[in-house]
Amino acid sequence: MEKAYKLLSIQEHISNKKAKALIDEGRVSCNGKQITIARTELAKTSVLTIAHTPTPKIIFEDTQILAIDKPPFLESYQLAKMFAGWSLLHRLDKETSGVILLIKENSPFHIEAKQAFKKQNVYKEYLALTEGIIAEGCEIQKPILTLKGTHAKSKISPEGLYALTIIKPLSIIGKKTLLQAIIKTGRTHQIRVHLKSIGYPIIGDTLYGGAKAKRLMLHAHKISLLGYDFTSPLPNDFPAY
Incomplete structure (x- = not known):
């Protein structure tokens, strides 16, 4: 098991701080379910998805x-x-x-x-x-x-x-x-x-x-x-x- 923000940091090659911010903004999900707490424990094989904000x-x-x-x-x-x-x-x-x-x-x-x-x-x-x-x-x-x-x-x-x-x-x-x-x-x-x-x-x-x-x-x-x-x-x- 690993914390969600650390998994995201590794997966997206970004800093832990940036990964935490993305989760806090409500833009990260796993298997179609939103991750709301950066320290949520997930299986190390979990694939996280970032919802990218389109242009208004x-x-x-x-x-x-x-x-x-x-x-x-x-x-x-x-x-x-x-x-x-x-x-x-x-x-x-x-x-x-x-x-x-x-x-x-x-x-x-x-x-x-x-x-x-x-x-x-x-x-x-x-x-x-x-x-x-x-x-x-x-x-x-x-x-x-x-x-x-x-x-x-x-x-x-x-x-x-x-x-x-x-x-x-x-x-x-x-x-x-x-x-x-x-x-x-x-x-x-x-x-x-x-x-x-x-x-x-x-x-x-x-x-x-x-x-x-x-x-x-x-x-x-x-x-x-x-x-x-x-x-x-x-x-x-x-x-x-």
Whole structure:
């Protein structure tokens, strides 16, 4: 047996520090399962796979807004640095793929867009793959409390903020369900926490009890605000529906 980061270091001819960083970023898997702890003991014959981050694609751009198709394993703030003169309007979790919007900081459109988010006048639709069969759609209306630290983590709590997620099964694949999730609010990890609360955590969401996978199977599919509509197609690592 050998520690995962040491195996990766040998396999990829990189330093132990770089190997640890890749594992900490959630980009390393073994036999299709994500390695989350660099010191995980693995058989010396194990073959580790690194998920390489593809280049973000521009969905749409004008003088007011820039819509990007964000790949997984890229932090939102890192993405923003790739586009000079633009700033984040909102964020996506590192492993979440899909539509993310950038604006010109403090422009009239930025101020109007922030108000649209505050007043919940933004349509946000995600796709999520969960373990288990969800036969019917439902509304999940449970308050969410977020604990801030080195890494944010949320939970259902009467002390939390109002949160509403509307889910609808799109297809059943074996014992998995591909869901549409529409969020009316934007709490930290909202879809992830709400799905965990009904017993169907997202595949790859090890933070909230999901089965291990190459990545968090959550995709920001559509977003609409102030007359704009943007869509990111279903990624290749999601099952078709």
